[in-house]
Structure formats: C-alpha cells, structure tokens
Amino acid sequence: MGKVVVALDPPPRVEPEGWVRERVNHLCELVSSFKVGLPLVLRTGVIRLRELFSVCSKPLIADLKLADIGDIMSYVVEVLADAGVSAVISHAFVGRRGALDVLITKSEELGVKPILVVSMSHQGSTEFIDKHLSEFVNIALELRVWGVVAPATRREVISSVRELAGSELRIFSPGIGAQGAEPGSAICSGADYEIVGRAVTSSPNPKEALEKIIYEQERRVRECRS
Numbered sequence: 001m002g003k004v005v006v007a008l009d010p011p012p013r014v015e016p017e018g019w020v021r022e023r024v025n026h027l028c029e030l031v032s033s034f035k036v037g038l039p040l041v042l043r044t045g046v047i048r049l050r051e052l053f054s055v056c057s058k059p060l061i062a063d064l065k066l067a068d069i070g071d072i073m074s075y076v077v078e079v080l081a082d083a084g085v086s087a088v089i090s091h092a093f094v095g096r097r098g099a100l101d102v103l104i105t106k107s108e109e110l111g112v113k114p115i116l117v118v119s120m121s122h123q124g125s126t127e128f129i130d131k132h133l134s135e136f137v138n139i140a141l142e143l144r145v146w147g148v149v150a151p152a153t154r155r156e157v158i159s160s161v162r163e164l165a166g167s168e169l170r171i172f173s174p175g176i177g178a179q180g181a182e183p184g185s186a187i188c189s190g191a192d193y194e195i196v197g198r199a200v201t202s203s204p205n206p207k208e209a210l211e212k213i214i215y216e217q218e219r220r221v222r223e224c225r226s
C-alpha cells in the first residue's frame with residue numbers, strides 16, 4: 001500500500017463540492033489520508049467536511065497552517081474536531097508558550113493529532129523558516145506532536161529532520177509531482193508519507209494518476225532500501 005496523502009485543493013473556478021466528492025469516491029481506497037485546506041474550507045465552510053468525507057473512513061487532515069495565540073488556535077481545533085477532522089497542521093514558528101503548548105493540550109483533549117510545519121517546499125522557506133529548523137524539530141519533540149511537515153523539494157532537509165527526530169515523529173512531505181519531486185524520493189530520504197495534490201487531482205483520470213504515483217513510489221522505495 002502506497003504512503004500518499006492526497007491534498008484536495010479545488011481550483012477557483014470549479015464547483016468545490018462536486019469536485020471533492022468525485023475525487024474522494026475514486027481515491028479513498030488508495031490514499032493513506034486526505035488533506036484539505038483553505039481552498040476548500042473557505043468555500044464550503046468547515047461544516048460541510050463531515051458530510052463530504054462520510055463515504056471514506058480514511059483520516060482527514062486539516063491544513064490551515066495555524067499561526068495564532070493558543071486560545072484562538074484552540075477555538076479553531078474545537079471547530080475542526082466537531083467536523084470530524086483527525087489531524088491539524090500548525091506552524092511551529094509561533095513558539096511554545098501561550099501558543100503551541102495551549103494548542104497541543106487542547107488537541108490532545110479532543111483527540112485531534114497535531115502536526116507542525118518545520119520547513120516548507122518553496123524556496124523562500126530558506127529565508128526565515130529553515131534557519132530555525134533544529135529548534136522547530138525540538139519544539140515538535142518536546143511537545144510530543146504527532147507529525148511534522150518537511151519538503152520533498154529539498155531532501156536534505158528531510159534527512160536532517162529524521163536525524164534530529166530519530167523515529168519519534170512522522171514526517172509528511174509535500175512537493176511530489178507539481179512541484180517537481182519524484183514519487184518515493186522523500187520516503188527514501190526519511191519521510192513517512194508523501195503529500196500529492198495537483199499531479200493527481202488535476203489529472204483527467206485522478207485514480208490512474210494516483211495508481212501510477214503509488215507504483216513509482218513503491219518501486220523507488222524498494223530500490224533505495226535494497
């Protein structure tokens with residue numbers, strides 16, 4: 001079974017609910033989980049998530065990249081928990097005290113798994129975020145979060161995160177496909193899951209596209225582990 005999280009980000013001019021429904025129906029059996037963010041939630045509202053994903057029992061990750069004071073992030077997590085979301089992504093850069101410590105406590109209370117962004121897949125991540133990579137990984141370890149996000153587009157970053165974190169953290173890596181990274185390359189560098197959006201969701205045949213990516217992922221991982 002491949003280790004792919006499919007990012008369901010509907011483009012602006014499509015009807016979002018039909019677009020999501022079609023892809024959830026076709027892809028559910030193949031994915032590890034789905035990830036949704038502002039492109040969907042701004043248009044449908046969080047309230048629609050439970051119904052839209054009711055046909056698929058895979059976990060749903062809410063990627064709102066929260067970056068606020070703890071009390072307000074806790075409000076958001078409470079809304080997401082009510083909507084049936086399994087995990088929530090926040091930025092690490094807001095720091096522990098009064099922000100992530102409050103958020104993580106609330107997430108645990110609600111059974112929502114926290115994931116922290118410790119590095120990003122675009123080039124600008126090196127301007128600020130990556131300068132604090134080891135501190136962000138330490139925050140993730142200290143707060144015992146469920147996972148972290150690190151970029152498939154810069155595999156050396158994934159390797160550093162894996163080295164710093166040992167086997168403690170799940171690493172989710174975006175950047176496969178549309179952003180140029182090859183399926184399997186992030187897992188070969190230490191990631192646990194590869195996040196794929198447009199390479200699957202914009203394909204005329206998303207199921208076939210995902211099957212090909214999983215095939216490629218498994219092939220590359222077998223190769224790098226042999």
Ligand code: BMP
Nearest residue numbers: 007119120121174178179195196197198
């Ligand atoms: P795509 O494969 O279409 O490029 O989508 C990547 C997904 O991963 C998007 O949902 C994006 O918001 C997310 N993502 C990213 O691309 N880079 C990051 O550093 C962090 C992300 O969450």
